Amino acid sequence: MTRVAAVHPTGSFETRLSPDRAILTLLITGHIDTNSTGRLWRQVLHVLEQSRPVEVVIDASDVSYCDGAGAAFFVKLQQHQAGTGGHVTIRGLKEEFRRLLDLYGDVPREAPTGKHREPLSLVEQVGHFTIGIWQDVQVLMTFVGELMAALLRAARHPRLVRWSDAWLSAERAGADALPIIALIGFLLGLILAFQSAIPMRRFGAEIFVANLVGVSMLREMGPLITAIVLAGRSGSAFAAELGTMKVREEIDALVTMGLEPVRFLVVPRVLAAVSMTPILSVFANLFGLIGGALVMVSLGFPLITYINQLLSAVTVGDFLGGLVKSLVYGIVVAGIGCLRGLQTASDASGVGQSTTSAVVSGIVLIAIVDGVFAVLFYALGV
Amino acid sequence: MTTQDPIIRVQHMTGGFEGSVVIDDISFEVYRGEVFVILGGSGSGKSTLLKHMIGLHQPVTGRILIQDEDIVTAEGEQRTKILRNIGVMYQMGALFGSMTLLENVRLPLEEFTDLPLEAMNLIALMKLKLVGLEGFTDYMPSEISGGMQKRAAIARAMALEPAILFLDEPSAGLDPITSADLDQLILGLARNLAVTFVVVTHELASIYTIADRVIMLDKRVKKIVATGRPQELRERSTNPWVTQFFNRQASTGTGKATGETVKGTHT
Numbered sequence: 303m304t305r306v307a308a309v310h311p312t313g314s315f316e317t318r319l320s321p322d323r324a325i326l327t328l329l330i331t332g333h334i335d336t337n338s339t340g341r342l343w344r345q346v347l348h349v350l351e352q353s354r355p356v357e358v359v360i361d362a363s364d365v366s367y368c369d370g371a372g373a374a375f376f377v378k379l380q381q382h383q384a385g386t387g388g389h390v391t392i393r394g395l396k397e398e399f400r401r402l403l404d405l406y407g408d409v410p411r412e413a414p415t416g417k418h419r420e421p422l423s424l425v426e427q428v429g430h431f432t433i434g435i436w437q438d439v440q441v442l443m444t445f446v447g448e449l450m451a452a453l454l455r456a457a458r459h460p461r462l463v464r465w466s467d468a469w470l471s472a473e474r475a476g477a478d479a480l481p482i483i484a485l486i487g488f489l490l491g492l493i494l495a496f497q498s499a500i501p502m503r504r505f506g507a508e509i510f511v512a513n514l515v516g517v518s519m520l521r522e523m524g525p526l527i528t529a530i531v532l533a534g535r536s537g538s539a540f541a542a543e544l545g546t547m548k549v550r551e552e553i554d555a556l557v558t559m560g561l562e563p564v565r566f567l568v569v570p571r572v573l574a575a576v577s578m579t580p581i582l583s584v585f586a587n588l589f590g591l592i593g594g595a596l597v598m599v600s601l602g603f604p605l606i607t608y609i610n611q612l613l614s615a616v617t618v619g620d621f622l623g624g625l626v627k628s629l630v631y632g633i634v635v636a637g638i639g640c641l642r643g644l645q646t647a648s649d650a651s652g653v654g655q656s657t658t659s660a661v662v663s664g665i666v667l668i669a670i671v672d673g674v675f676a677v678l679f680y681a682l683g684v
Numbered sequence: 685m686t687t688q689d690p691i692i693r694v695q696h697m698t699g700g701f702e703g704s705v706v707i708d709d710i711s712f713e714v715y716r717g718e719v720f721v722i723l724g725g726s727g728s729g730k731s732t733l734l735k736h737m738i739g740l741h742q743p744v745t746g747r748i749l750i751q752d753e754d755i756v757t758a759e760g761e762q763r764t765k766i767l768r769n770i771g772v773m774y775q776m777g778a779l780f781g782s783m784t785l786l787e788n789v790r791l792p793l794e795e796f797t798d799l800p801l802e803a804m805n806l807i808a809l810m811k812l813k814l815v816g817l818e819g820f821t822d823y824m825p826s827e828i829s830g831g832m833q834k835r836a837a838i839a840r841a842m843a844l845e846p847a848i849l850f851l852d853e854p855s856a857g858l859d860p861i862t863s864a865d866l867d868q869l870i871l872g873l874a875r876n877l878a879v880t881f882v883v884v885t886h887e888l889a890s891i892y893t894i895a896d897r898v899i900m901l902d903k904r905v906k907k908i909v910a911t912g913r914p915q916e917l918r919e920r921s922t923n924p925w926v927t928q929f930f931n932r933q934a935s936t937g938t939g940k941a942t943g944e945t946v947k948g949t950h951t
Contacts, residue, residue: 335845336793336796336797336799336844336845337797339797339799340797340798340799340800340803341798343799343800343802343803344800369845370810370811370842370845371799371845373810374803374806374810377806377810378802378803378806401876402876402877405814405876405877406813406814648826649781649782650781650782651781651782
């Protein structure tokens with residue numbers, strides 16, 4: 303006769319194995335609940351694995367309390383024995399606990415794993431990814447078409463535009479963004495000038511730092527940094543606003559009222575971004591040039607020399623080219639922010655995903671548009 | 685099995701939210717094993733009272749004793765112990781959208797017990813079977829209907845074998861058949877598992893089916909205006925608002941809340 307015993311503050315068990323190892327008697331006492339079942343479960347199953355009896359006789363007459371976890375324990379013992387061709391007899395279990403066991407009844411022997419889907423193979427993942435990109439491009443093209451149509455309609459009938467929303471968005475995307483744009487523009491100009499001044503000094507060409515700062519800020523860095531800040535601040539905000547509206551079924555309400563979400567929600571935000579981005583870009587340029595001036599003055603050049611050099615280096619074309627770029631960046635950032643918001647899934651993580659996607663897609667599209675502009679300007683000789 | 689043994693005691697509680705008082709100096713007891721329904725019109729503070737009882741809102745004054753422990757003042761481990769003994773089903777189910785139904789039900793077991801994963805899966809499956817969802821273990825909440833989400837939420841609330849289950853508007857947004865199914869589920873759980881239910885609702889059909897006792901809140905006096913069995917309140921109440929409520933009469937603007945309480949006999 304073998305005896306194995308375990309003690310738990312609320313539940314304990316004792317086993318007796320018959321000499322021929324065919325019958326295992328399991329004496330369970332005390333509470334078997336969510337607190338004590340874990341230990342009982344591991345130890346009893348270990349004993350069963352070791353002894354592999356044909357029959358398990360459970361003496362449950364001293365079980366003082368049994369809840370769902372305890373019932374699951376009895377069910378597991380029955381399933382385990384059924385799997386090895388044996389069986390279980392439960393004796394002495396109080397009627398109230400037996401009713402509980404009956405209530406839960408037969409459950410499938412293969413307990414689920416909790417995994418929602420089988421993981422996809424690499425080929426399937428590549429396929430899904432490719433289809434996803436293609437569908438995204440299709441949706442983007444459709445949205446661009448809808449947006450352009452809505453903007454043209456707004457140009458023909460300005461009274462259809464919700465100007466109060468547009469002004470509010472313009473304030474948030476424009477005026478509120480000014481301090482951060484000014485700071486980043488200033489630091490960018492300062493860093494550009496400082497980094498380029500050191501190698502240029504070796505050739506006695508420090509004065510040309512003004513050319514570098516002027517051309518790079520006006521043509522490239524000013525509009526680009528403005529667009530990236532806009533994507534981070536306003537693109538994400540647009541996605542979150544529209545995403546929350548989608549989750550709260552406000553977008554559905556608009557559609558059922560016969561109002562187009564693009565006209566009602568997207569056009570005011572795009573107009574706000576389009577009007578504000580060039581202005582912010584001008585400020586980014588201005589503060590970048592001020593940053594460059596600070597470095598030049600600290601290197602011993604009079605301010606007027608820096609300004610004269612700057613005026614000889616940059617043209618109106620550089621300035622206007624930068625403004626045109628910012629205008630397009632504004633449409634791209636606001637448009638993609640609104641699109642991602644409208645695409646929000648209706649679960650808890652939906653808004654977070656659409657916000658992230660708005661920023662990432664916005665920055666990627668900014669880079670693509672910038673590349674297109676570079677080729678275009680080169681071809682036009684601007 | 686209902687006894688006269690109070691499992692929840694609300695004593696002179698005044699509460700509300702964001703500085704406004706919605707419920708003023710109310711006291712009542714919930715008995716072990718009963719289905720206790722909190723009734724009232726829109727804005728009467730039913731859900732607010734529930735949120736006070738489950739410790740989400742702090743009352744302005746008063747005590748809320750759950751199994752003789754005050755949830756208002758409890759902190760740390762004592763509070764966790766109280767919360768482990770209650771389960772809550774929120775109005776919209778509040779299942780975690782990123783988890784399957786099985787994972788939703790398993791979550792409290794993972795956090796509060798040392799059960800092996802196999803045991804937790806089996807217990808979660810048994811709870812889902814109890815609410816009739818054993819075939820949906822691997823579904824996401826977004827893939828099932830509103831009624832099924834509420835049943836899954838009940839299964840999750842029951843995962844840790846709580847002594848008390850709080851249900852906030854279980855019938856809201858459900859069709860009459862699904863609502864009746866849910867009522868039967870509540871009754872079955874109350875009778876078979878001896879769980880005490882505190883249910884917030886204003887669905888008359890549900891009240892007659894499930895309630896052992898009800899209390900009625902009136903937003904005009906911010907107090908309990910009636911206590912008792914639903915049939916008794918309908919037949920014997922002298923409070924015009926209570927009569928109006930139980931007979932589904934339209935508001936005429938003349939119903940005046942008197943604050944009188946009709947006591948029904950409890951069996």
